[in-house]
Structure formats: C-alpha cells, structure tokens
Amino acid sequence: MLKFITSFATLAFLIGSFNAKATTINFATALSAGNKGQSLTVGGVTASAWVVSKTDGTWSSQGVILNNRNEGSTELGLGVCFSSNCPSTGNGNINEIDNNGLTFDVIQLDFGVSTFVKSIGLSSLDSGLKDGFAIFGSNTPQTLSSLTAIAQGTNSTVGSVTPIININQSDRYFFVTSMNRGINDTGSDFLLESVTTAPEPYTSAMLGLGLLAIGGALRLRTSEQRAGQSK
DSSP: OHHHHHHHHHHHHHHHHHTOSOEEEEHHHHSOSEEOOSEEEETTEEEEEEEEETTTOOEEOTTEEEEEEEOSTTSEEEEEEETTBOOSSSOHHHHSEEOOTTEEEEEEEEEEEEEEEEEEEEEOOOSSSOOOEEEEEESSSSOGGGOOOSEEEOHHHHTSSSOEEEEEEEEEEEEEEESOOSTTOOOOEEEEEEEEEOOOHHHHHHHHHHHHHHHHHHHHHHHHHHHHHTO
C-alpha cells in the first residue's frame, strides 16, 4: 500500500511540476527596436501582423510589418504598419495597433498548440477613452467575426497606460486588435508588450494532489515504523 501511494504521489508531483512555472515573453525587450518583418518568433510564440478591411473583413499581410517600439516605460512593444510608411519611433496612429482608415490592425499570436495564456500586457494606452482594445482566442486562425472577445476595454477600464490584461484561457491563437472596428471608428492605438503563459488549472491541481499524497505517504511510513518499534 505504501509503495502504491508513494508511486502515485511521485507521478502526480512530476506531472504537476512539469510546467508549473509561469513564463512571460516580453517582446519589447527580447527584440531590438525598429521595423521587423511580417512575422517573428520569440520563445516559441509567433507574432504576425495583419490588416483587416472594415468593409468586407478581408485579411491581408501584403506589405504589412511589425514594428517594435522601445521609447520609455509607457511606449514599449509591437505595433503594425505598412513597410512603405513605418516610422520606427513616435507616430502612434501609424505604427501601433490602430483602427484608422479603411482597415484595422491585428497582431496574431500563434503558440503552435493550445496553450493556457494567463495574461497579455499592453502599452501606450493614452489617458483618454479612445484607446479601446480587444483580445480574442481561438484554435483556428482568422475567425474574429465569429468570436466573442475574451477581454476588451479602454485605458480607463484597466486604470493604466501599461495594463496587464487577465486572459486565463487555452487556445492556440490569440488576436490583439482594436475594440471598435467599424468603418467610422478611428483614434485607437496601442502596443503589444508581453504575454504570460501558465500551467493549466488541472496541472496545478495535480501538483497539489501530489504534495498531499506525498504527505500522506510520509505519515503512513512514520506510523508503520512506530508500530514496528512497539512490537
């Protein structure tokens, strides 16, 4: 019986602790500042830049690139712009995630497999109400029209120009875009700074179960030793 409990406890503990530590990828600091390609991979996560037509929902990556801004504590992270007009600094209405003109910008995060995302960090949300953000999750790419946003709001909603937005959902793809994406919407611009992954909730539960089982096994062993000594 003791051997079974010990084996179970060890297995549960190993399963629970395999991915028990949260991991944060900070795009702003992991990459050099300036214009990048249409997609890039950091820490196994691929970020790609897209623009979407406000009229017919068509996705396009033609001439679209990512730009990494690193201009102080509140201007950090990835934005989207066209390679033909992409200033690497300043100009938030051009090189951030915005909804200006006939298209709106999207940064797609591809984790390769379904992954539990704990939170996503944004930056450059101004002090007004204009910078609405929306974050979607899906196991298939480019399906925003059929999805409900996991999180959305403005800088006033989260109370910070560099907010950490709680996600706590498993998906392969996550989409970071403007909250308002209609033909007459404009003025929203912000940056994608970071993403934090964590173990699935059941993994944490398994870790706790493993620790309890180990404690039980130790108590059983102590009890058996005492019983043997009293004979």
